[in-house]
Amino acid sequence: MKKIDLLIEAIKEKKSHVVVGLDPKLEEMPKEFMAKAKEKKLSLSEVIYSFNKEVIDAVYDLVPAVKPQVAYYEMYGLEGLLAYKKTIEYAKSKKLIVIGDIKRSDIGSTSLAYSRAHIGSVYYNEKKVNDFAVDAVTINPFLGSDTLKEFEEDMTNEGAMIFVLVKTSNKSSGELQDLESGGKKIYEHVSKLVSDMAKSHVGINGYSGVGAVTGATYKEELINIRNLMPRSYFLIPGYGAQGGVASDVVGGFNKDGLGAVINSSRGIIYAYKKYGKGIKESSRMAVIEMNRNINKALLEADKIAWK
Amino acid sequence: MKKIDLLIEAIKEKKSHVVVGLDPKLEEMPKEFMAKAKEKKLSLSEVIYSFNKEVIDAVYDLVPAVKPQVAYYEMYGLEGLLAYKKTIEYAKSKKLIVIGDIKRSDIGSTSLAYSRAHIGSVYYNEKKVNDFAVDAVTINPFLGSDTLKEFEEDMTNEGAMIFVLVKTSNKSSGELQDLESGGKKIYEHVSKLVSDMAKSHVGINGYSGVGAVTGATYKEELINIRNLMPRSYFLIPGYGAQGGVASDVVGGFNKDGLGAVINSSRGIIYAYKKYGKGIKESSRMAVIEMNRNINKALLEADKIAWK
Numbered sequence: 001m002k003k004i005d006l007l008i009e010a011i012k013e014k015k016s017h018v019v020v021g022l023d024p025k026l027e028e029m030p031k032e033f034m035a036k037a038k039e040k041k042l043s044l045s046e047v048i049y050s051f052n053k054e055v056i057d058a059v060y061d062l063v064p065a066v067k068p069q070v071a072y073y074e075m076y077g078l079e080g081l082l083a084y085k086k087t088i089e090y091a092k093s094k095k096l097i098v099i100g101d102i103k104r105s106d107i108g109s110t111s112l113a114y115s116r117a118h119i120g121s122v123y124y125n126e127k128k129v130n131d132f133a134v135d136a137v138t139i140n141p142f143l144g145s146d147t148l149k150e151f152e153e154d155m156t157n158e159g160a161m162i163f164v165l166v167k168t169s170n171k172s173s174g175e176l177q178d179l180e181s182g183g184k185k186i187y188e189h190v191s192k193l194v195s196d197m198a199k200s201h202v203g204i205n206g207y208s209g210v211g212a213v214t215g216a217t218y219k220e221e222l223i224n225i226r227n228l229m230p231r232s233y234f235l236i237p238g239y240g241a242q243g244g245v246a247s248d249v250v251g252g253f254n255k256d257g258l259g260a261v262i263n264s265s266r267g268i269i270y271a272y273k274k275y276g277k278g279i280k281e282s283s284r285m286a287v288i289e290m291n292r293n294i295n296k297a298l299l300e301a302d303k304i305a306w307k
Numbered sequence: 308m309k310k311i312d313l314l315i316e317a318i319k320e321k322k323s324h325v326v327v328g329l330d331p332k333l334e335e336m337p338k339e340f341m342a343k344a345k346e347k348k349l350s351l352s353e354v355i356y357s358f359n360k361e362v363i364d365a366v367y368d369l370v371p372a373v374k375p376q377v378a379y380y381e382m383y384g385l386e387g388l389l390a391y392k393k394t395i396e397y398a399k400s401k402k403l404i405v406i407g408d409i410k411r412s413d414i415g416s417t418s419l420a421y422s423r424a425h426i427g428s429v430y431y432n433e434k435k436v437n438d439f440a441v442d443a444v445t446i447n448p449f450l451g452s453d454t455l456k457e458f459e460e461d462m463t464n465e466g467a468m469i470f471v472l473v474k475t476s477n478k479s480s481g482e483l484q485d486l487e488s489g490g491k492k493i494y495e496h497v498s499k500l501v502s503d504m505a506k507s508h509v510g511i512n513g514y515s516g517v518g519a520v521t522g523a524t525y526k527e528e529l530i531n532i533r534n535l536m537p538r539s540y541f542l543i544p545g546y547g548a549q550g551g552v553a554s555d556v557v558g559g560f561n562k563d564g565l566g567a568v569i570n571s572s573r574g575i576i577y578a579y580k581k582y583g584k585g586i587k588e589s590s591r592m593a594v595i596e597m598n599r600n601i602n603k604a605l606l607e608a609d610k611i612a613w614k
Binding site for chain 1: 330332333345351354376378379381382383384385386387388389392408410411412413414415417418420421423424425429431432436437438439447448449450451452453454472475476477478479480481482483484486487488489493496497500544549
């Protein structure tokens with residue numbers, strides 16, 4: 001089965017459109033947690049992995065997917081990337097869809113190497129190498145459609161998904177993405193590339209494995225983008241710490257109550273700062289609250305995916 | 308001293324504008340080399356690293372810089388990235404400038420994590436972590452200037468360079484980069500972001516640590532782009548295997564004979580296919596030929612950087 005269908009199945013089963021962003025930063029982690037890690041003489045990879053494991057254990061039954069942001073693992077070098085690998089494996093063992101937030105892309109043959117690295121595999125001495133293999137990745141479209149197409153072979157073989165950056169959640173995203181050319185904004189041109197490619201990867205639920213990243217911080221654009229890419233699932237970042245709220249993201253959903261997953265990272269994994277409890281309890285509370293708020297907003301907009 | 312000045316010093320000393328792209332792919336390596344690796348039971352990282360070491364040993368006295376393309380290391384997982392780390396260290400020990408071709412970028416705080424990962428450093432238990440630290444990196448501008456600015460702190464502290472993608476060498480690069488908005492193409496808008504940022508990072512030779520990636524496959528655009536970013540050094544890929552020749556890249560240089568470095572990957576590291584010799588001898592021959600062709604074309608255009 002395609003990963004897009006597994007995602008939709010998990011959304012309906014768990015009644016949740018929430019993705020938990022796993023963005024480990026040592027200085028954001030609870031002091032007691034770090035002190036205990038030092039006492040136990042944990043390696044850097046063990047610290048990061050054990051933090052993520054606490055979060056995953058607390059939320060895996062409540063959400064369909066997690067999204068490790070690879071930048072926060074690369075920052076910690078080889079140890080960080082070992083934690084990335086172990087985090088992916090653990091999340092998969094808990095039946096979570098794993099979205100690798102990699103925002104890669106390059107010219108043809110190099111884009112293919114990124115595809116092999118993150119959704120496919122290679123072989124050395126007849127042994128499969130796929131340390132970083134996830135179910136879905138994010139892709140930067142600046143180099144054009146040929147760089148996106150290099151992911152299609154692995155998408156087909158693995159049933160994997162890609163989410164193409166269309167309109168990002170940061171302040172300066174408009175500098176290029178909002179420029180107008182031929183009566184259409186650049187992000188609308190990107191939407192066209194995505195919707196063209198999406199046609200070939202539609203699953204049994206009518207949604208495509210070719211999705212889009214569209215920030216929660218630009219509410220009006222979101223509604224526009226929804227119409228431009230009817231078959232694409234949206235990955236919506238920017239909720240919580242970046243300022244997006246439940247009513248902002250409703251426009252990303254279709255009438256069937258599907259079409260988008262909403263990511264929150266800091267708002268969940270560092271929720272101990274808000275709730276004053278441990279990592280597990282706080283992150284679980286944050287997810288329950290986020291699920292409730294999003295589902296309430298969708299109910300009010302008459303966009304319900306389950307009875 | 309800023310890395311841009313070290314680069315220019317090395318260019319003049321070695322009389323070379325060539326960057327050797329280190330893009331290891333097992334299936335492209337000589338059969339005898341791979342057979343010997345199997346016989347010696349080399350690990351995956353050892354195979355990749357020993358291949359790169361042969362190339363570096365053959366060319367380090369002839370070129371100012373090397374450019375490992377991180378996609379070809381990520382493809383081989385943790386072992387591949389261990390080879391990336393060791394390759395960077397070895398190239399630095401040979402006094403080569405190392406350009407990490409990473410094409411990263413993300414929203415603010417995440418972009419900063421990429422900066423820390425690739426040109427800066429972090430600490431764990433008072434120990435510095437900077438496994439992937441290079442002298443320069445390539446950056447994707449699709450998210451706008453705030454994502455570029457996150458690299459400035461590490462640029463200042465380390466003297467490091469960034470090369471921002473302006474016009475890439477692939478066929479579909481024009482789909483977004485050539486779109487016109489307000490009478491200017493998107494790549495010209497990007498040029499503006501780059502030249503604005505470049506002003507704050509000018510070294511003693513008059514060139515900035517904020518450079519641009521501009522493909523050799525678009526000759527006319529190259530001349531235009533040269534005028535738009537007078538202070539920026541250009542990293543020009545697409546020479547050789549992608550079709551660019553010496554006369555194509557002359558437009559990327561200024562009258563002082565400086566302003567650009569030209570990358571070739573496959574044309575050098577897999578030159579054994581053309582010359583029928585071993586890795587060392589063939590890659591050295593390819594570099595000597597490329598140096599000669601580029602210097603000849605520059606001489607004919609009256610753009611000489613040394614007497």
